[in-house]
Amino acid sequence: MRSRTKVLAIVLAGGEGKRLMPLTADRAKPAVPFAGMYRLIDYALSNVVNSGYLQVVVLTQYKSHSLDRHVTQTWRMSSMLGNYVAPVPAQQRVGKHWYLGSADAIYQSLNLIRDEQPDIVVVVGADHVYRMDFSQMVTHHLDSGAACTVAAIRQPLALADQFGVIDVAASDPGRIREFLEKPVDARGLPDAPGEVLASMGNYVFDADALVEAVTRDATEPGSQHDMGGDIVPAFVRRDLAGVYDYRDNVVPGATERDRGYWRDVGTLGSYFAAHMDVVSPLPVFNLYNFEWPIYTSNGPEPPAKIVAAGGHAADVDEAVLSPGVVVSGGRVVRSVLSPSVSVAPGADVEGAVLMHGVSVGEGAVVRNAIIDKNVAIPAGAEVGVDHEADRARGFLVSDGLTVLGKDHPFPA
Known part of the structure; x- marks a missing residue:
């Protein structure tokens, strides 16, 4: 009977991602590039797909064009077998308002569950x-008999006030x-007094219980209509709520070093740190x-290309180079370069995340920076070397990083 359990996966992808500005000025947070080739939603x-669940809906809302385009062009399943990954924008099915929260997003999309009729x-x-x-x-x-199961990752007790x-x-x-939102007086676990279980924002529900819960929540006065909060x-x-310890999850091919890795990349600092990982x-x-x-x-x-040019040998170490990258006699260290990035002779890039189409001119220096799509850094320019100079030029400096948004003009 278990083998016939029908599962529908819902990916909540409507987040605005204010703390990742300016990377989210023109795109939804799940559409933000990560590790060169990928988007966060990937x-x-x-x-979900590697887990064997091939009927997937992606609920989108905020500035969703690039996200919808990426999902539609990339995530194509066999329709003959009834498999799909379908982006579903907010449709105002229950009133003249957009999603009021993650629970409301599911409530407004209950037609998807009714059409598919999953068990889970x-x-x-x-x-x-x-x-x-x-x-x-x-x-x-x-096996647990719970109607709702929350995935949780162990975190130090001292960080409890940063999590649910x-x-x-x-x-x-x-x-x-009890489910506690960012508690200041959390208790440690029975088997690990120095740790707490923090919600990962991933859930499993009996389908009928989820439908009933979000329907009831839609009429609750004072509700924030949030999955974790309500x-x-x-x-x-x-x-009726159970917990699943992420520590027990065994992914094929995982090494001892990366097993159990999970990173919330909700801030510029954590986004950059995850790239350094x-x-x-x-x-x-x-x-x-x-x-x-x-x-x-x-x-x-x-393919990526690394060549000597202009009397300079290329020097690349601890770097992820995406397809279409060309490093011509430049130095690239501890950095991630997205597709079609170019680094000119004598340029020096260290501790940087460069997104699609960024060009670094001859002799330019980039340090501890996130540079979004299509920014052209002129020859001899410096980014991330002097934060006060960066601020004077209108660049964002946050968490020790200099950040340039998509298509940001470089002042003369």
């Missing part, structure tokens, strides 16, 4: 970097006793796990 979708609904966010086999979580959910924290009882550590606590109050000699997040690939598409980009 990680959530790859996890897997609900995941679209803006975290990790690998996870959701089929193991679904099996745990079915799951409190469990020593007598039944699989059940959620729906999960409602299940907890009825003793990728480029380290023994990567904390390994892009080269071919047993659990991260899927994407880049079109007809040629």
Whole structure:
């Protein structure tokens, strides 16, 4: 009977991502590039598809054009077998308003669940970097008898005030006793007093229980219509919520170093730090796990090319170079270069994330910076070397990083 359990996956991808500005000035947070070739949403979708769930809807809202285009062009399934990844924009099906929160997004999209009639609904966010086999979580959910299961990752007790924290009882550590939003007085786990279980924003529901919960929440006065803030606590109050410890998830091909990796890239600092995890000699997040690939598409980009030019030898180390990158006699260290980036002779790039089509001119210097799409850095210019000079030129300086948004003009 288990083998016939029907699962629908819902990816919540309507986030605005204000803390990632200016990277989200022209795109939704899940559409932000990550690790050169990919978009953030590719990680959530790859996890769902690798888990064997091939009927997937992506709920979009904020500045969703590039996100919808990427999903439509990249994530094509066999329609003959009934498989699909479908972007679904906000449609005002229940009134003249857009999504009021993640729970309201599902409520306004209940037609998708009614059409598919699944037994189980897997609900995941679209803006975290990790690998996870959701089929193991679904099996745990079915065995537990819970109507709602929340994926949780262990975090130090000292960081509890940064997360939604799951409190469990020593007598039944699989059940959620209380769901606490960024508590300042959290208690450690029964088996690890120095740790807490933090919600990952991934859930498994019995389909009928989810439909009932979001329908009831839609009429609750004072509700924020949020999955973590309203729906999960409602299940907890009825003793119907369980927890799944991410530590128990075993992904094929994972190494001891990158097993259990999960990064919330909600700020510019964490976004940059996650890129440094990728480029380290023994990567904390390994892009080269071919047993659990991260899927994407880049079109007809040629291979990356590294050549000596202008009397300068190319020097590249601890760097991720995407298709179409050309490093001509420049230096690139501890950096991630997206497709079609060019680095000219004598240029020096270190600790940088350069997105699609960025060009670094001859002799230019880039340090500790995030440069969005199509920015041209002139010959001899400096970015990230002097923060006061960067601010004077209208560049954003945040978390020790200099950040230039998409198509940002470089002042003379």
